[in-house]
Amino acid sequence: MGISAPPADWFKAPSGTERAWIGLALLWCIVLTLAMPYWHFKGKQNSTGEAYAVEPAKFAARVQSFVASNKVDEKNGIPVVEAAPGGDAYLQAQMWTFYPILKFRKGQTYRLHISSTDIQHGFSLLPINMNFQVLPGYDHVLTITPTMTGDFPIICNEFCGIGHHQMTGKIIVTE
Amino acid sequence: MTTMDPTVEGAVAETPADAAEPKGNHLPGLSRICGTTGFTVDLTAQKFIQLNAVAAVVCLLIGGIAALLVALTRWPAVHLLPAEWYYRMVTLHGLSMLILWIIFFEIAVLYFAGTVLLKSRLASATAAWISFIMMVVGGGMVAAMVLTGKADVMFTSYAPLKAHQLYYLGVILFAVGTLIGVINFFATIYIAKRDKTYKGSVPLVVFGAITAGIIAVATLLHGAAIYIPTWLWALGVIPNMDPAVYRLVFWGLGHPSQQINVAAMVSVWYLLSAITVGGKVLNQGVSRVAFLFYILFINLASAHHLLVDPGVSAGWKIWNTSYAMYLAVLASMIHGYTVPASVEVALRKQGHDKGLFGWLGAAPWGNPGFSGFFLSLLIFGFIGGITGVTLGTEQINIIAHNTLRIPGHFHSTVVGGTTLAFMAVTYYVVPLIFRREFPLRAICKLQPYVFALGIAMVSFGMSFAGSYGVSRRHWDIEFTGATHAAGYDASVHVWLALVGIGGIVAFTGLLMYVLPVVGAVFFGKKIDGKMTPW
Numbered sequence: 001m002g003i004s005a006p007p008a009d010w011f012k013a014p015s016g017t018e019r020a021w022i023g024l025a026l027l028w029c030i031v032l033t034l035a036m037p038y039w040h041f042k043g044k045q046n047s048t049g050e051a052y053a054v055e056p057a058k059f060a061a062r063v064q065s066f067v068a069s070n071k072v073d074e075k076n077g078i079p080v081v082e083a084a085p086g087g088d089a090y091l092q093a094q095m096w097t098f099y100p101i102l103k104f105r106k107g108q109t110y111r112l113h114i115s116s117t118d119i120q121h122g123f124s125l126l127p128i129n130m131n132f133q134v135l136p137g138y139d140h141v142l143t144i145t146p147t148m149t150g151d152f153p154i155i156c157n158e159f160c161g162i163g164h165h166q167m168t169g170k171i172i173v174t175e
Numbered sequence: 176m177t178t179m180d181p182t183v184e185g186a187v188a189e190t191p192a193d194a195a196e197p198k199g200n201h202l203p204g205l206s207r208i209c210g211t212t213g214f215t216v217d218l219t220a221q222k223f224i225q226l227n228a229v230a231a232v233v234c235l236l237i238g239g240i241a242a243l244l245v246a247l248t249r250w251p252a253v254h255l256l257p258a259e260w261y262y263r264m265v266t267l268h269g270l271s272m273l274i275l276w277i278i279f280f281e282i283a284v285l286y287f288a289g290t291v292l293l294k295s296r297l298a299s300a301t302a303a304w305i306s307f308i309m310m311v312v313g314g315g316m317v318a319a320m321v322l323t324g325k326a327d328v329m330f331t332s333y334a335p336l337k338a339h340q341l342y343y344l345g346v347i348l349f350a351v352g353t354l355i356g357v358i359n360f361f362a363t364i365y366i367a368k369r370d371k372t373y374k375g376s377v378p379l380v381v382f383g384a385i386t387a388g389i390i391a392v393a394t395l396l397h398g399a400a401i402y403i404p405t406w407l408w409a410l411g412v413i414p415n416m417d418p419a420v421y422r423l424v425f426w427g428l429g430h431p432s433q434q435i436n437v438a439a440m441v442s443v444w445y446l447l448s449a450i451t452v453g454g455k456v457l458n459q460g461v462s463r464v465a466f467l468f469y470i471l472f473i474n475l476a477s478a479h480h481l482l483v484d485p486g487v488s489a490g491w492k493i494w495n496t497s498y499a500m501y502l503a504v505l506a507s508m509i510h511g512y513t514v515p516a517s518v519e520v521a522l523r524k525q526g527h528d529k530g531l532f533g534w535l536g537a538a539p540w541g542n543p544g545f546s547g548f549f550l551s552l553l554i555f556g557f558i559g560g561i562t563g564v565t566l567g568t569e570q571i572n573i574i575a576h577n578t579l580r581i582p583g584h585f586h587s588t589v590v591g592g593t594t595l596a597f598m599a600v601t602y603y604v605v606p607l608i609f610r611r612e613f614p615l616r617a618i619c620k621l622q623p624y625v626f627a628l629g630i631a632m633v634s635f636g637m638s639f640a641g642s643y644g645v646s647r648r649h650w651d652i653e654f655t656g657a658t659h660a661a662g663y664d665a666s667v668h669v670w671l672a673l674v675g676i677g678g679i680v681a682f683t684g685l686l687m688y689v690l691p692v693v694g695a696v697f698f699g700k701k702i703d704g705k706m707t708p709w
């Protein structure tokens with residue numbers, strides 16, 4: 001029993017069905033272990049964690065110059081900004097909005113830079129449901145290729161204070 | 176071993192009766208012989224097991240009230256609390272449950288395993304007092320800061336989100352108190368060994384408790400590495416906290432501490448298997464090596480909290496999600512086999528040998544110590560294990576990070592698993608350590624089923640809502656007043672209603688636990704000889 005001292009010769013090799021179970025479980029663990037790198041290299045959707053140190057004020061300045069040179073429209077006073085295909089796009093998270101509205105073209109690849117100018121936020125793209133962490137001081141670079149057209153809301157999914165549930169943003173994808 | 180729970184028919188002693196029994200090292204007049212099990216109980220240890228267990232149950236009740244309020248807020252048709260209080264209650268719930276309830280109870284488990292099972296006295300009553308007082312004061316400070324709105328930061332308090340400095344100090348006091356308790360446990364093992372109160376190797380349950388203790392020390396050191404600088408930062412001594420470093424070190428504390436819970440839970444499983452059905456360990460070596468795997472490999476699993484973070488490389492993620500994490504999984508798969516097997520072997524030996532599952536039908540399902548233990552095993556193994564391994568993959572984590580799938584997962588591990596196992600063992604702790612008979616026995620017998628059902632509903636509801644992207648720690652699924660409109664698939668209303676209704680069921684199950692325990696401890700009939708068998 002588990003509550004009494006074991007007999008002196010308690011160390012025995014596993015046998016019978018117990019041994020078979022351990023073998024099966026180990027085999028399954030090895031399969032999953034190999035699957036991890038396999039999925040990374042064969043899978044189409046990975047989080048590589050590419051990031052660069054950036055001061056919040058500097059990041060905000062990059063966002064401003066991106067908006068100034070790429071603005072194509074305005075919605076409710078918020079600029080809609082289209083990045084050049086293959087180029088960089090910037091998204092600033094701050095209490096409690098994602099700025100600006102981004103416009104992409106389907107099938108084109110972009111380097112999307114996300115950072116925060118205050119505290120931690122969460123980038124959650126609906127309804128596709130892709131989620132990434134956004135930290136101040138870190139320029140998080142996602143290489144993305146939109147595969148669908150439409151308007152996609154971004155919501156914040158890291159608690160960031162009392163306005164957290166009102167923190168949203170938008171990505172527009174056109175043909 | 177000459178002692179056995181006589182409530183179990185057909186239980187057999189493993190050691191020949193003529194083997195010379197080692198003698199305990201209790202101080203004169205400070206021990207008693209348990210009338211039910213024949214174990215020698217150190218009275219000092221008994222007092223501290225009682226104190227820590229009572230503190231644990233109080234915290235469980237507080238956390239449970241917060242849980243109900245939160246669950247009813249997530250149910251859109253009810254949407255009970257205003258935003259501010261929702262966030263405050265999520266913070267209180269996480270802290271009161273995951274930290275206070277679980278750790279107070281674990282200290283009680285360690286004191287029990289180190290003394291009663293080894294026939295030893297507790298190493299130091301002074302240390303046990305200091306530990307307990309620090310934990311109560313620290314826990315009280317944390318709760319006070321949260322309830323007065325000075326720490327609306329969630330239990331993770333991700334910097335640079337900042338709480339009042341007393342919040343961090345409270346956590347530090349609680350953690351140091353815990354560390355002192357764990358060291359007292361190791362000191363007890365040491366004096367037991369020195370005084371030869373047991374022969375040969377320690378029993379498996381003690382081995383599991385030692386595993387939990389070792390992981391606890393490693394974990395608490397990570398805790399110091401993160402909370403002390405954060406406290407100094409809140410005091411203005413340190414100018415900046417790097418958010419990524421904070422997350423890395425915080426989860427160095429946060430994830431391994433879940434392995435303390437797993438190791439403590441598995442120990443409780445072996446304990447309950449032994450005392451409810453006389454369960455026999457198939458192979459001591461296998462079970463012990465599986466415990467060792469927890470110590471060796473679990474730290475790497477901390478990585479799964481950072482799978483979508485900036486600054487950690489792809490190679491780091493692949494490495495940390497692969498082999499070593501699966502060796503920790505292997506450990507759980509081994510216990511998931513050996514624990515029910517110990518029950519099966521014992522029940523078959525007692526003559527319940529019909530067919531493949533005849534033994535399972537003959538199990539004592541009316542004994543809450545058994546049903547709670549077995550339901551904990553099932554929920555942890557099937558729901559907890561499967562969701563955990565799934566969420567820990569790099570790619571799936573992208574669609575699950577910070578959604579309700581995450582709490583959906585851990586309510587089947589630390590709640591349906593650990594909490595339910597701790598509840599189950601309480602049905603023996605109260606009669607054997609407090610020496611009080613349970614009142615309301617019919618309620619006790621139903622309790623594990625009600626709690627398990629409620630938590631399974633909460634867990635399923637959160638997991639499915641989360642798979643539609645519904646965020647955890649989020650007050651408004653309609654995003655009223657947000658700059659850009661947003662929303663979810665309409666079906667999430669159904670899943671969130673399941674969270675709300677399951678929350679009511681689980682809370683009922685929680686009250687069905689707390690009320691009889693309180694009734695027993697304060698008003699229960701005193702037990703002089705044997706406890707009434709379940």
Ligand code: HEM
Pocket residue numbers: 239242243245246249265266268269270272273276277329330331582586589590594633646647648649674677678679681682685
């Ligand atoms: C009556 C039983 C319980 C119910 C109904 C319940 C329900 C919930 C709900 C609805 C959430 C909130 C999810 C959100 O909005 O983000 C939650 C979060 C949580 N629960 Fe429970 N829970 C229960 C018991 C427990 C227990 C026993 C533990 C720990 C041992 C626990 C640990 C947690 C933790 C750590 C969180 C996360 C808090 C955070 O996100 O900061 N729960 N629970």
Ligand SMILES: [Cu+2]
Pocket residue numbers: 093094095096120121122156157158159160164167
């Ligand atoms: Cu935010």
Ligand SMILES: [Cu+2]
Pocket residue numbers: 121122156157158159160161164165167
């Ligand atoms: Cu937020």
